[in-house]
Amino acid sequence: MCGIVGYIGHREAWPVITKGLHRLEYRGYDSAGIALLNGDLKTYKKAGKVSDLEDFALNLDKSGTIGMGHTRWATHGEPCDRNSHPHPSGNGKLSIIHNGIIENYAVLKEALQAKGHTFISDTDTEVLVHLIEEIQERDQLELAEAVRVALTKVIGAYAIVVMSKEEPEQLVAARKGSPMVIGVGEGEYFIASDASPIVEYTKNVIYLKDNQIATLRTDNLVVRSIDNIIQTPSVQELSLKLEMLEKGGFDHFMLKEIYEQARSIKDCMRGRIYPGEGKVQLGGIKDYTEKLKNAERIVIVACGTSWHAGLVGEYLIEEYARIPVEVEYASEFRYRNPIISEKDIVIAISQSGETADTMAAIELAKERGATIFGICNVVGSSIPRITHAGVYTHAGPEIGVASTKAFTAQVTVLTLIALYVAQQKGTINQAQMVSMLTELDEIPTLVEKCLAQDAFVKEIAQKLKDSSNCLFLGRGSGFPVALEGALKLKEISYIHAEGYPAAEMKHGPIALIDEDMPVIFIATKNSSYEKVISNIQEVKARKGKVIAIVTEGDKEVKKMADYVIEIPDTNEAYLPLLATIPLQFLSYHIAVLRGCNVDQPRNLAKSVTVE
């Protein structure tokens, strides 16, 4: 995963790079490091966060207008100073930062060791910089050419930046499978894993493509393919705004993003629903309408929270569009020879649009002739570029590692797809469509009401904060909500939590229930309400502590539960959009009360760009 920032131009590089690394810390925060070229090649690196690196380098000379920095999510070698990037070559002339995995590093390392190279770190990255050095010295090549030749020997995924003491007026960057954006300024260039470190300096960006190598100098940029063919990159204008990347008065990005959901759901629906006319319009997939109407099956591939959104999508698409849906973990799908044909539609869901397993699943399904749609949040990311069509979630940048507004936006898009196909197929009639869209249009207002529960949910969090385990139960589309609630709690508070379909409790998890086990029920008034009430009784009979998400005005559950959190009444189809919100607050407050780092939970990173 990891974040990369590079700068070449007239500004001091250190502040540009550290600020950029802070913005990219969501991608990894095991260690941070910076290399600067200023006559000499200077490297500063430290295990820990970017702020630890800043403290370490406080009184050191950090001058220089060319540099590159890295914030790491370790794949090869523990997080420590020695394994931190940048990594020098054996002769000390080169330095590299890398995002991704060099899969054949062991073979390359052995061959290089046989030639006399010695390695300081345990990383795969260090092998690559030694390989570049070896090729450069052997063939007397310029840096960019040595990088290009070295990359032809590499198997794996990478975004790299390389600097050379002997060719000090340039940065050489390349990518395959990991994202890389170049910012084009006046007499300066920026390079980063996403546009967030660049946006305050320039709006003009180039998304480097796979197998491209860029040489950045203050006054020019040259892009070549790995086959050494000159490329003409296209400059695009960023729509990202600086304030979207700031906390805006909230204590954490996660809290800000929870609060943004009324707006983000609205943005997601904007221009796509026409309640009066009972019409859904999805420009991104409209060319595939016939294909969708005739689809015999839809397969959804995703990971983590996006997989939970996929499960909600399964309920909605099957219920309204009457097309069978399978929801697969992308990481499993790609390795198990799945039965996929040109008749299938595969929907890939990923907030970042860079999730490595999801990308590999797409490639596999594409090879087998399926039509692929993407549901992604980051505009211009890799998945939208490799899919046939797609629908952006338009939730705005999500920086908190635990996904919140991206989940509800993904669910909104899946709802729109279900209704769009239902309309096209005629599986729901026009009157139903008008009424469903009218209710959907109301959701942002109802989300506001859920957000108003913040302080109340915090009080419940106080009571639960010392729990060691937690069970989340729901039925129907309340089940994926339960899974998502449990995942959120695990991710940020480190409390062990499980999500189950409520009726499955009797088949095992009920054994865990005692007075120390909080059980969180999704118990809203819908088709399975009565059944859930029975499940609540079963838990109470075993002295479990019950916290229930109920429909406003509910009396029955209130009598049984220890705490109830009310959400507004709505169409059952939209339950996940509302019921998720109190669960997000619950994990947020529990994590804060336990003193956890909510935005940067341990061992995690936001875009999982390694498999």
Ligand code: GLU
């Ligand atoms: N594989 C490299 C390492 O372990 C880079 C990981 C990353 O993308 O941060 O250091």
